[in-house]
Amino acid sequence: MGIYLSQDQINNFHRDGFLIIPNYLDDDEIATLRLKAEKMVNDFDVSQVSVFSTVDQTKTSDQYFIDSGDKIRCFFEEESFDQDGQLIQDKMYAINKIGHALHDLDDDFHKASYKKELAGIARDIGMKNPLMVQSQYIFKQPKIGGKVVAHQDNTFIYTDPPSCMGFWMALEDATVENGCLQGIPGSHGDGDVQRRFLRNQQGDGVLFQGESREWDLSRMVPLEAKNRSLVLLDGACVHMSAENRSPHSRHAYIIHAVDATNDQWPVDNWLQRPPEMPFKHLNEEVGFK
Ligand code: FE2
Numbered sequence: 001m002g003i004y005l006s007q008d009q010i011n012n013f014h015r016d017g018f019l020i021i022p023n024y025l026d027d028d029e030i031a032t033l034r035l036k037a038e039k040m041v042n043d044f045d046v047s048q049v050s051v052f053s054t055v056d057q058t059k060t061s062d063q064y065f066i067d068s069g070d071k072i073r074c075f076f077e078e079e080s081f082d083q084d085g086q087l088i089q090d091k092m093y094a095i096n097k098i099g100h101a102l103h104d105l106d107d108d109f110h111k112a113s114y115k116k117e118l119a120g121i122a123r124d125i126g127m128k129n130p131l132m133v134q135s136q137y138i139f140k141q142p143k144i145g146g147k148v149v150a151h152q153d154n155t156f157i158y159t160d161p162p163s164c165m166g167f168w169m170a171l172e173d174a175t176v177e178n179g180c181l182q183g184i185p186g187s188h189g190d191g192d193v194q195r196r197f198l199r200n201q202q203g204d205g206v207l208f209q210g211e212s213r214e215w216d217l218s219r220m221v222p223l224e225a226k227n228r229s230l231v232l233l234d235g236a237c238v239h240m241s242a243e244n245r246s247p248h249s250r251h252a253y254i255i256h257a258v259d260a261t262n263d264q265w266p267v268d269n270w271l272q273r274p275p276e277m278p279f280k281h282l283n284e285e286v287g288f289k
Contacts, residue, residue: 002124004117013125017188017237018181018223021121024230029112030171033253036108037137041095044074046087062205068100069134069271075099077144095139096146100271103135103255104280113255114280118167118230119288122257125232127165130257130282133157134271138252140179145244147179150215153256154193154235155208158269162193163259164235170225171251179244181223181231184215188236199270206270257282 001007005021013019049064064073080087080094087094103113113135122130134157139145154162174180195210215238223239225231233239235256244250258265265272265279273279282288 003120005121005124010124013232013234016183016185017234018183018185018239019125019232020223020225021230021232022226023228024117025112025169025171025228027228030228032108033112033137034171034251036106037098037139037251038092040072040098040106040137041074041092044091046091049074049076066199066203066206066270066272070101070104070273070277072098072102072105073100077141077146079144079146093141093144095141097139098137100134100136101273101277102137103132104277109135109137109253112169112253114282114285116286116288118255119282119286121230121232122165122282123288125165127163127257127259129259130165131260131265131279132255132257132282132285133265133279134256136254138250138254140241140244140250140252142178142247142249143245145179145250147243148241150217150220150238150240152193152236152238153233155195156197157235157256157258157271158193158196158266159258159260159264160266162235165257165259166231166233166235167255167257168225168231168233169253169255170227170229170231171253172227172249174223174225174229174250174252176222176224178246178248178250179242180225180250181233181239181241182220183223183233183237183239184219185221187215187219187238188234190236190238193236196268197270198268199272
């Protein structure tokens, strides 16, 4: 028996590499986060990202991405811009996600991220000292919400040994129809991370190191999650999500934490913070012993 989770839930998590916990959030929290995300997009100056279509497109967009570890930045669906970099639809529907430091820069997201309950759940599944490294608000818009190909989060958020954990919060029902998470049960036990996503030595670009493994996608199962659910996802678990071609959005808020200290954070991870804004420890922030 854990602090917040039953022994069955803990066992299932270790067996599958994921666990869906219903009713983790309440309706007020969800309304607050949705409203704040909408405001962030409304306030966002789209001319900041229109530059992606200029000559140095890849370099500029890489820099915009890799500099976002200590910021709140909006990222748009690829299909939303014309060849001249002009947004061809309402930005509220063109937005793909907001990342990657909402949890440390915005009061509402901070409150929803740093919770004693999350600290207890993390402890229940074996995390000793969760370090909160990344947050993302995912919109998965109706009709255009893009797919996310099969991957392990340890590829993108690496520690030695790998320790990334995803805390995925459903801000509305996530179904097969609107592109819910899918995962391969037990795949977290299949071996080490063979591929890493790094920032280059100049710090102005990103690259993959190592080969992608062939996953047996026929073993994917849908992780349908009701509104208010928390989905735990082991960083080694192979997962993906399909396009959303349905008329319904699929909003989610995701935090990634690692079980490590700042000292161990690899300098070649794409995600970096400046010294004046270090990652925070969940337990310390919420007073969890
Ligand atoms: Fe992922």
